[in-house]
Amino acid sequence: MTVARPDEVRRFNRSSLLRLLHIGGPATRAALATELGLNRSTIKMLVDGLAETGLVEEKVPRLARGAGRPSLLVLPQPQAAVVLAVDVQVERAGIALVGFGGQILGRNSWNLHGRQRDPHEVMTHVAESAALLAADLGVSPMAAGISVPGVVRRSDGHVHTAANLDWDEVALGQRMGACLGLPVVVGNDAEFGALAELMRGSGRGASDAVFVSADVGVGGGLIAQGALLRGSAGYLGEIGHMTVRPGGRTCHCGNEGCWETEVGEAALCRALGLPEHGPRGTIVAELRSLQGDYGDLLDEYLDWLTLGLVNVVNILGPELVVLGDLFTALPDAAVNRVAEQVRGRSMVSRAMGGVRIQKSSLGTDLKLLGAAEAAFEDVLGML
Secondary structure (H helix, E strand, O other), X not given: OOOOOHHHHHHHHHHHHHHHHHHHOOEEHHHHHHHHOOOHHHHHHHHHHHHHOOOEEEEOOOOOOOOOOOOOEEEEOHHHOEEEEEEEOOOEEEEEEEEOOOOEEEEEEEEOOHHHHOHHHHHHHHHHHHHHHHXXXXXXXXXXXXXXXXXXXXXXXXXXXXXXXXXXXXXXXXXXXXHHOOOEEEEEHHHHHHHHHHHHOOOOOOOOEEEEEEOOOXXXXXXEOOEEEOOHHXXXXXXXXXXXXXXOOEOOOOOEOEOHHHHOHHHHHHHHOOOOOOOHHHHHHHHHOOOOOOOOOOHHHHHXXXXXXXXXXXXXXXXXXXXXXXXXXOOHHHHHHHHHHHHHHOHHHHHHOOOEEEEOOOHHHHHHHHHHHHHHHHHHHHO
16 A cells, blocks of 8 residues: 655645636635635645745735634635747747736737748747737746647647648747747647636536537537546547548548538528628628517528537537537527427437537637646646
8 A cells, every 4th residue: 555655645736726716716725724624724734835935925805704713715826827828820820928826818810821821930838928928917927728729639739630720730839939938739620628617717627528619610628527538649620521421522631511510600691691701700790680570590500510419419429518619609599499309309318318508608708718727737747
């Protein structure tokens, strides 16, 4: 029988406390002791140690009420540990510096057109923008997380392909790590979307969930037994490329009739009678104008969305499906219709008593927050 050394136990307890504060936010010592199953003297020792290093601060709650001395709140200090989050999309790229506790301290973004999509150009712009932003804020990031709409090898951040960016075999993790001088983790955008939902969004508390992202392409991120499912080598979640319409439209992946060709951005434009390569803002504005009554305009589009989600639910059996990106602009009535049909048509959903389907609540920060959480996974263990 192996017995853990006292220093190993202290490191584990310290790391657990940091993760709890990072995700859960300010809490009293008593609440922390209860959540972690530690006694008050151990919590006091840990909190005092974190306060000495500037990672936390204790303050009286602003709205303290009642008789007696109010309990102090332990607050994570955002600038004490900072990571760089990068979100590379097909038409746009963005960065943010995110502090301990998940607070976005500052951000920058720019459009990607023509040569600006070239991997070297993207990496150069990210490095330059990150350096300027860090200098403006007076912080130094400890690690970086990069979200990419492509097939990414988890071990080293190698992008096997990102077809909508015209990227193939890009050593993104290695090259960005050299540019930034930081540990870098690279992941598929839908995977990081699922991570953000698990940590800070609709997926909090969910044991098994699926995040479905609709951009130019369609991807999925999977949460299994309360953790992100990554699959062999990190290649997972390409649900947009399951065949739903044999002999259908040719997909950029080389297949025909992929789900992505029926519910991605181009398909949504066709349903709305818009040019397939029009501005994203026009698509969102048109969808929002339909919130009251979308008539039969989206009927076929919603049928394909339902079909794909029935397959996803039957195969994976999640308790929750979160719809992100362009799907969040769909009329609420349309999403409710799809959810009702999936619950009725999916054998697994019926057996479970009905899977929940809802829109993401994290907005445009979703992938940035996911990239930041991926970077914080190792950082919190080093503090």
